[in-house]
Amino acid sequence: MTAASPQRQLHLNLNALHSGFVPSAWRLPASDPRAFFDVQHYVRLARIAEAGKFDAIFLADNASIADQINFRPITALEPTLLLASVAAATTHIGLVATASTSYNEPYNIARRFATLDHVSGGRAGWNVVTTADAGSARNFGRAAPPEHGQRYARADEFTRLVKALWDSWEDDAFVGDKDSGRFVDTGKLQPIAHHGTFFDVQGPLNLPRSPQGHPVLFQAGGSADGRELAALHAEAVFSASQSFEESLACKREINARAEALGRGPNAVKVLPGLTTIIGATEALARQRRDELVDLIPWDYSLTRLAGTLGIPLERLSLDGQLPDNLALPANGNHTFFRATVALAQRRNLTVRALIRELAGGGGHRVVVGTPGQIADDIEHWFRHGAADGFNLMPDVLPDGLQDFVNGVVPILQRRGIFRTEYEGTTLRAHLGLQRPAGRVPAQAAA
């Protein structure tokens, strides 16, 4: 079977957030509370997503212990290692990991993602982030996180450097000719000799150019600086939009920025976050949502919401509205702040109703319904330009993912907007992205 039509295709990425996107997912009878540090859990998720022909599985990351760990799982296992292990148990699905530009060295990150690309046969992606929280700063010798603009300036220089390192071997630099004994054509290795604001890196990298040339670059920050970073470097963006119109505007803005930088139209795929809560009927889906939300301690949800909004817990009451005149907190998450406030205002929700609509979550959109309803929602956003695909965040893992693959994917396939088989073996192939050409060969030495 091949895809029925040459039309534009939807992209599906699994956000493999430990036991699922709803904070109480680990408490369900079928859930294993230890899943968040069990490699077999992630292998299982990747295999289900691969059976569902997803483009990729994605792992977020943190460099400090999360708040409220007394209530819910955290990002624990280091994502690039975890995905190197998942790579060995899968064959096609893309493998996307977050790694911070704030507390790593470009040479090390270039090497780790090139390695992931090699060991997976061209399936690696890097979600470029900056790290804003105070806890991470204190794990890396800083009393406080760097200021927002500095973080993004460093992220830009970091990313340019990593790309240059990935290109520091020409594609045919490796020779391996047994007869002549010539192993590498060192004339096709180029130092990058970078001397910048944040970094001095000589290069070249110490491994051959990877199957994809560059692992695919993702970005997720919703601030103006974040969108500019996306426009400069990202090939796909994990966004957060509560409404169709917000997402349409987000997608247009990022791509307009990219076009202004000379990258051509529609250079950046936009994948809004989408939490799915699936039931055989809409009523059963709503019941599932309510049961999950009722298992989340309200203290947890209120504290989390106060954190997103950057206000003291005391300013929130469950049956009141959000306070007026909210302003983005220093080092706050722009994406989640904006999406959360927009949702509450647009639908005039009480705090209790807002938390329910968010399924206890941090700002991503939640759809609750039958497989057909969810497929309709996805198709609408996709066909009318508000999304190139979705960063899927099932309520409960693996069950919510299995329900999606069993129920929603076949509908999308019948409608001709989602692949029925992989047509390539690399993440670039899944996303319809070109392999970067790499560095132009050096001129003959003077």
Added chain:
Amino acid sequence: MTAASPQRQLHLNLNALHSGFVPSAWRLPASDPRAFFDVQHYVRLARIAEAGKFDAIFLADNASIADQINFRPITALEPTLLLASVAAATTHIGLVATASTSYNEPYNIARRFATLDHVSGGRAGWNVVTTADAGSARNFGRAAPPEHGQRYARADEFTRLVKALWDSWEDDAFVGDKDSGRFVDTGKLQPIAHHGTFFDVQGPLNLPRSPQGHPVLFQAGGSADGRELAALHAEAVFSASQSFEESLACKREINARAEALGRGPNAVKVLPGLTTIIGATEALARQRRDELVDLIPWDYSLTRLAGTLGIPLERLSLDGQLPDNLALPANGNHTFFRATVALAQRRNLTVRALIRELAGGGGHRVVVGTPGQIADDIEHWFRHGAADGFNLMPDVLPDGLQDFVNGVVPILQRRGIFRTEYEGTTLRAHLGLQRPAGRVPAQAAA
């Protein structure tokens, strides 16, 4: 089958150096020149070593491109990721990776090795090194490498920090009680609040304590500072000794240092490097050695030897002796310098004969012979206290390893000094090491 006797058992570690220890190994008809960046090559090696009941597979590392890459393979794929992939394809064998304390952050390294320990079910080991070469310095913002003493002072603080981070969760801090909703007992997470010479790290780590408590600590540096670092932290040492007497002295010295630090007798396993060149007869083994050496360009071997000795190439002539009054070069490798000079002087070798005896290598001992002769050599060193086991460096991979597993391992097993089955599933179990107890529970808060 179980081990025939409760006597002291030999430890075997595979140094999985790309196509093999002899620099020309990649040129043999059966070799794949691309093996050094092919994960399947390393999976194959690990499976052969696991079939041979080896304790571990080990991957060295570098943070820059090696010299003379025009002639031979290099360390390319990042070892912790590569081993995370190998973990998925194996069940028992230990997985030891080098990571530098000079160009990483303790929090990141603690996390990566704890992750490797989790994904492998307790098979991780960390070879703690400092990085002295000028090329690496220039990849990490430095014009020159840090001075020797500074590197080791940083390595000691780094290692103490990593161990403290590994202990920052008590073993029973994870609760995961579905009924109460209590996920982690945060009273059993302890910040480390380290404020030192090189680092300020708050902690705790963001993942539960790993199966081994601490991944096993290895060390490989042969300088006085290196041996002191080993005495402080290492549970096993990769050494390099050309003679029985040197190895006996090395093992005694390291363990005397460890005992002086209160670690008790024989706290540190010493595993000298051992390159094996195996033939059905001694003459065939010698012929194999000579054919391999003849495939190495002399230019390569002379340049490498000059680098080890820290002298200009012009001071070496193939048919002369080594120059007199050689002194350890600045930032040189103490281990290889000492072993190489000792071998040449003890046997009064010409440069050409020295290179042949080293099989073109960097200072490790080479044994050439039948499986029985190699087993005799191993047994002699082991029974008489010059080694707890060996860091095996077969001439050619995988063939030389397969020959060792087929030919030498059964002899060692029949002699009762090497396991016939794994008795445990962790690297600590293979090495007969206790699991570190971890931090004493915090007293009730004042």
